[in-house]
Amino acid sequence: MPSVRIPTPLRKLSGDRDELNISAANVSELIEGLEQECPGIKDRICDEDGNIRRFINLYVNNEDIRFLNGKDTELSENDNVSIIPAIAGGN
Numbered sequence: 005m006p007s008v009r010i011p012t013p014l015r016k017l018s019g020d021r022d023e024l025n026i027s028a029a030n031v032s033e034l035i036e037g038l039e040q041e042c043p044g045i046k047d048r049i050c051d052e053d054g055n056i057r058r059f060i061n062l063y064v065n066n067e068d069i070r071f072l073n074g075k076d077t078e079l080s081e082n083d084n085v086s087i088i089p090a091i092a093g094g095n
Contacts, residue, residue, distance in 0.1 A: 006034060006064075006083040010042075013089055017042045031062060032075040034085060049087065059090040 005025040010018045018024060024041060028034035039046035049060050055075075056062060062069045063086040069077045079085070 005081065006079045006085055008034065008038065008085045009087065011087055011089055014042075014045060014048055014087065017045045017048070028079055030073075030075070030079055031064070031069055031077045031085070034079060035075070061088040061090060062086070063088065 005027045008024050008026055010022055010024060015022060019042070024038070026034050026037035026041065028037050035046055035049060038049075049056060049062075051057050056069075064072065064077055064079065064083055066084075066086075069075070
């Protein structure tokens with residue numbers, strides 16, 4: 005089962021767990037599985053059209069899914085998925 009690293013800002017939705025194992029064949033299924041396990045998390049990851057929000061980056065084994073197959077990126081048993089909220093900085 006792929007493991008998903010939950011970033012600190014989303015841990016209140018995961019019961020303070022920093023990692024979850026979610027059975028999924030691709031990233032889209034993974035997001036649905038996360039929503040079942042942690043209600044409300046999908047709204048933080050995806051917009052109202054179901055697309056991954058611009059300020060959320062998802063990585064599968066350190067590869068940005070935007071450069072793979074997006075939400076259709078296939079997952080295997082030992083994959084590691086990271087949810088990384090973009091951080092904006094300023095002066």
